[in-house]
Amino acid sequence: NRPTKRNAISRQLLKELREAIDQIHIEYSEYEKNQKITSRKKYLQSQPTTRVVILNSSIESCFCAGADLTERESFTAKETACFLADLRSTFSSLSDLPIPSISAISSVALGGGLELALCTNLRVLSSTAIVGLPETRLGIIPGAGGTYRLPALIGQSRARDLILTGRRISGREAHFLGLADRLVEILPKENESNIQLRTRALQEVQEAAINLAFEICEGGPLAISCALKAVNSVDEEIENQMYEKVVVSDDRNEALLAFKEKRKPNFTGR
Known part of the structure; x- marks a missing residue:
């Protein structure tokens, strides 16, 4: 500035x-x-x-x-x-x-x-x-x-x-x-x-x-971070690694539960 x-x-x-x-x-x-x-x-x-x-x-x-x-x-x-x-x-x-x-x-x-x-x-x-x-x-x-x-x-x-x-x-x-x-x-x-x-x-x-x-x-912190890394790498292996990381995360489970309960997810970045 x-x-x-x-x-x-x-x-x-x-x-x-x-x-x-x-x-x-x-x-x-x-x-x-x-x-x-x-x-x-x-x-x-x-x-x-x-x-x-x-x-x-x-x-x-x-x-x-x-x-x-x-x-x-x-x-x-x-x-x-x-x-x-x-x-x-x-x-x-x-x-x-x-x-x-x-x-x-x-x-x-x-x-x-x-x-x-x-x-x-x-x-x-x-x-x-x-x-x-x-x-x-x-x-x-x-x-x-x-x-x-x-x-x-x-x-x-x-x-x-x-x-x-x-x-x-x-x-x-x-x-x-x-x-x-x-x-x-x-x-x-x-x-x-x-x-x-x-x-x-x-x-x-x-x-x-x-x-x-x-x-x-609006997205989950962990998902955003992993998506950013995957896109920047332009590599299938990295995408697979990042997906494996988020698919078992608390944020992923919370998102599925929130969808079922018709509410916004409460992400923790974990």
């Missing part, structure tokens, strides 16, 4: 992002260790409180401007290498979270800003959003996962087009290509200023992302 710098990723911002991500990993790591606890009370007390992560901007003009180029200008070659290593490691840690993650984009996400969004499982974009990987026009290439995460998401041919041309695309085209999972249409109202339009877009995209998060949280 660096509104005056359009959320450009500085060393300090990267450090804070990594700390937040690490905290979630620790939370779920401790939870895994405590799954063998026999006391139901102690087990429930150890349950993680974070179910979904949402990345969004607090300013209407930009989701993330990518790396802080002003700060980067002062880096030595060694400092640049260290920063890139930290950036890549942090982005990979974000993509490896054991819970669903969502990016909410209502404005501009270019270069590292889009690469950040590519690390989340889902992306909610407004029709006013502008995204792209313009690095080739600056004499470099995407260096924080863009060259492999984008093709994995929308296919090599479409990713090749965006990366080689460096062109910017709208939220509507991003949705058509499969880059955006949910599209929020923002139509201008009579006498509405550009700033008012962008502010409304920010609010509506955030609301859509939160609604998506609540929709996800």
Whole structure:
């Protein structure tokens, strides 16, 4: 959250992002260790409180401007290498979270800003959003996962087009290509200023992302975690392993009982 710098990723911002991500990993790591606890009370007390992560901007003009180029200008070659290593490691840690993650984009996400969004499982974009990987026009290439995460998401041919041309695309085209999972249409109202339009877009995209998060949280925590792992692995063996894990779970039995009793299930994540 660096509104005056359009959320450009500085060393300090990267450090804070990594700390937040690490905290979630620790939370779920401790939870895994405590799954063998026999006391139901102690087990429930150890349950993680974070179910979904949402990345969004607090300013209407930009989701993330990518790396802080002003700060980067002062880096030595060694400092640049260290920063890139930290950036890549942090982005990979974000993509490896054991819970669903969502990016909410209502404005501009270019270069590292889009690469950040590519690390989340889902992306909610407004029709006013502008995204792209313009690095080739600056004499470099995407260096924080863009060259492999984008093709994995929308296919090599479409990713090749965006990366080689460096062109910017709208939220509507991003949705058509499969880059955006949910599209929020923002139509201008009579006498509405550009700033008012962008502010409304920010609010509506955030609301859509939160609604998506609540929709996800309707599912059982264990089932969501296992489904996420199975989908990310693109592997039949992993799917079988995850299914075997959930089919004998308390949550599965509770869901069957709730269906029979015509009520909402009370999931415990066990």
